[in-house]
Amino acid sequence: MRLEAVLLPAFAPDEILEAVEAIAAAAPFRHMITPGGFRMSVAMTNCGPLGWVSDRKGYRYSPVDPETGRPWPAMPEAFLRLANEAAAAANFPAFVPDACLINRYASGAKMSLHQDKDEKDFSQPIVSVSLGLPAVFLFGGPSRKDPVKRIALEHGDVVVWGGPARLFYHGVMPLKEGARPYRFNLTFRRAG
Ligand code: SIN
Ligand code: FE2
Numbered sequence: 001m002r003l004e005a006v007l008l009p010a011f012a013p014d015e016i017l018e019a020v021e022a023i024a025a026a027a028p029f030r031h032m033i034t035p036g037g038f039r040m041s042v043a044m045t046n047c048g049p050l051g052w053v054s055d056r057k058g059y060r061y062s063p064v065d066p067e068t069g070r071p072w073p074a075m076p077e078a079f080l081r082l083a084n085e086a087a088a089a090a091n092f093p094a095f096v097p098d099a100c101l102i103n104r105y106a107s108g109a110k111m112s113l114h115q116d117k118d119e120k121d122f123s124q125p126i127v128s129v130s131l132g133l134p135a136v137f138l139f140g141g142p143s144r145k146d147p148v149k150r151i152a153l154e155h156g157d158v159v160v161w162g163g164p165a166r167l168f169y170h171g172v173m174p175l176k177e178g179a180r181p182y183r184f185n186l187t188f189r190r191a192g
Contacts (some may be wrong), residue, residue, distance in 0.1 A: 048075035083188035090160035097188035124190035125162025
């Protein structure tokens with residue numbers, strides 16, 4: 001078991017990005033509001049049985065898209081396979097996610113240091129897939145004050161963290177402008 005995030009360079013196939021477009025056509029990207037009333041700089045959508053949502057009432061997982069009242073788009077088979085194979089490559093066998101949060105970063109968007117702690121099952125890892133523009137991922141420790149490691153992420157890179165590192169703080173530096181409009185990030189979780 002690792003106290004680090006495991007980087008799997010160029011692990012994700014290109015077709016994943018096409019599937020993201022299809023999901024966004026059914027459940028459009030939106031800027032959610034934090035419980036404190038701030039609009040997040042990252043635009044989000046979800047696929048799978050459960051989707052992560054934030055509003056004035058708090059953070060939680062929901063089986064329906066609050067914008068439409070309909071279930072989130074199904075998780076494509078290729079997503080399930082990718083998440084399962086990435087987790088296995090990082091020594092977390094038999095990972096079957098029930099949630100996939102899709103983040104879209106335009107230049108300047110960032111994600112402050114946070115823990116992924118809205119899931120029921122912390123025995124399962126987080127599998128994080130990066131597509132499009134590069135980004136600098138920050139991976140810290142169990143306390144917000146712990147030093148952070150900077151990990152440069154490129155299109156197709158996958159990061160996995162779990163076990164004793166499952167609740168470690170992490171975030172993303174403000175995205176630089178580049179040759180494409182966006183960075184997309186998929187995080188697969190066992191939420192329910
Ligand atoms: C997240 O922590 O949910 C997103 C991480 C990333 O965009 O790389
Ligand atoms: Fe996170």
